[in-house]
Structure formats: structure tokens, C-alpha cells
Amino acid sequence: MAAGIAHEIRNPLNYINLTLDHMRSTLAPEDVQKRQLFGRLTDQLKKEVARINTRITEFLKYTRPATLNLRPIDLRAAVTDALSMVEVQAAENGIETRVEQRDDIPAVRGDAESLRSVFTNLIINGMQAIGGGGGKLTIRLSNGDGCARIEVTDTGRGIPPENINQIFEPFFSTKDTGTGLGLAIVRKAIEDHGGTISVRSTPGEGTTFTVELLSGGDFGGQMSDVSEAKTSI
Ligand SMILES: Nc1ncnc2c1ncn2[C@@H]1O[C@H](COP(=O)(O)OP(=O)(O)O)[C@@H](O)[C@H]1O
Ligand SMILES: [Mg+2]
Numbered sequence: 001m002a003a004g005i006a007h008e009i010r011n012p013l014n015y016i017n018l019t020l021d022h023m024r025s026t027l028a029p030e031d032v033q034k035r036q037l038f039g040r041l042t043d044q045l046k047k048e049v050a051r052i053n054t055r056i057t058e059f060l061k062y063t064r065p066a067t068l069n070l071r072p073i074d075l076r077a078a079v080t081d082a083l084s085m086v087e088v089q090a091a092e093n094g095i096e097t098r099v100e101q102r103d104d105i106p107a108v109r110g111d112a113e114s115l116r117s118v119f120t121n122l123i124i125n126g127m128q129a130i131g132g133g134g135g136k137l138t139i140r141l142s143n144g145d146g147c148a149r150i151e152v153t154d155t156g157r158g159i160p161p162e163n164i165n166q167i168f169e170p171f172f173s174t175k176d177t178g179t180g181l182g183l184a185i186v187r188k189a190i191e192d193h194g195g196t197i198s199v200r201s202t203p204g205e206g207t208t209f210t211v212e213l214l215s216g217g218d219f220g221g222q223m224s225d226v227s228e229a230k231t232s233i
Helices: 002-026 032-063 075-084 087-092 112-133 182-192 220-231
Strands: 070-073 095-101 108-111 135-143 147-154 196-202 206-214
Touching: 002 032, 032 182, 070 112, 075 087, 075 095, 075 112, 075 135, 075 147, 087 095, 095 112, 108 112, 108 206, 112 135, 112 147, 112 182, 112 206, 182 196
Parallel strands: 095 135
Antiparallel strands: 070 108, 135 147, 147 206, 196 206
């Protein structure tokens, strides 16, 4: 159903995109000023098309039944990797990022790509909550009872109490250009893993998302991969 609708939207989008390319290469006005404006406007249209496509991809990710490729995951490596993706943006906005690890964290059984999207979404939300005025984004790793705990804490604007029950709902967003799908995808991914996610927030002070994933299970023959990953940190 969702995939069918997505297809119905993507086809005309594709057509629009191709037509824009065609117009740009054959119909650009002679007049320099008009040509510049034409170039700028068609460029914007192509960007909007790309944005709709990205939203469709996100929406499909949310509706598709999960097919998890479960492997032992080194959480420290996974969160460090996710943080490195936003390094430049963080520096530009005066955001200090760090990973704190209290215990020796055993590997968890998880899907690398799915967990990457979980951490990336939480990190980007945290950075957006901090904004351009600087702040701190901290990821803490610790062991819980039979689980590994990942806490993502920001010193951002926080979440008003009246919103806190809605943030995981698909399409709930307080941002001008937000899709409202980030946390819905995050929650679904964590539940697909048999884990839990919770949030606590103080408006004006910041927010912490806590993810718990089952750890210490029997990874069978794959255990050797885990120790290799650990020594390479
Ligand atoms: N770290 C955070 N600090 C403050 N508000 C947050 C944070 N993370 C999520 N939110 C709130 O939850 C809403 C939904 O988040 P999300 O599902 O990722 O969608 P989006 O980022 O597209 O708005 C956000 O619009 C914001 O209001
Ligand atoms: Mg988001």
C-alpha cells in the first residue's frame, strides 16, 4: 500500500526532474539576467523534488516491515561513527561533542544500518535543539541489567511537557522543514531490536534520550568478530 503510493508519487517526480534538466539544457533564455533567474528557479525546483524524494524514502523506511541483518555491534564504534558525520556542522555551531564510556560494553546484537539511523537521528535532533548558540552533545555508554545503555544528551531548548507524549508520533514536528518521521523511525527500529527508548527533558536546559539494547547474548561463531572489533577501537 505505502510502497504503491510512493511509486505513484515518484513517477511524476521523475518526469518533473527530467523535464527540468531538459529545459535547463535547451530552453535557457539568451538574456543574461533572465538566464540567471531561470537557472536559479529551476535549481530550486530540482532541490524541492530531491527533498520530496528523501521524505518518501524516510516514509517507506518507517512503513516497511523490518528485515534486520543482525550482527554483533560495537556500540562505541557505532556512536563515534555517527558523531563523525556531524563533526563539521557541530564545529560551525560551537557544539562540543563527546562520547563517555563508564563500563566495558559488551557487543549488542543489532542491524548496523538501522542503528546508524537511530544514532544519527538522535544526534541531529540534539544539534538542532541546541541551534547556533553553542552547547554540548554527549553520548554516554553504560551497562544496564542485561542490556547496554546509550544516552544522548543535549543542552538544547528542551521539550515542553505538552509535546513530550507526541514526539514519537509520525509527522509530529515543531520545525519549519521537519518531517516528523525521525523519532518514529527511531522508536520502530529500537522496538524491532527488542529494545526500549525513553526521554526526559527540562525546557531551557536540555534533553536526554535513553536507548537500551539487549546485550551479552550468545553470538555463536561470530564472537571472534566482536573481539576483533573491540581491539580496533
Ligand atoms: N533533542 C531534542 N530536543 C528538543 N526537542 C526535540 C528533540 N528531539 C526531538 N524533539 C522534538 O520532537 C519533534 C519530532 O522529532 P523528529 O521525529 O525527529 O522530527 P523532526 O526532527 O523532523 O521535527 C521535533 O520537531 C522536536 O519538537
Ligand atoms: Mg528529527
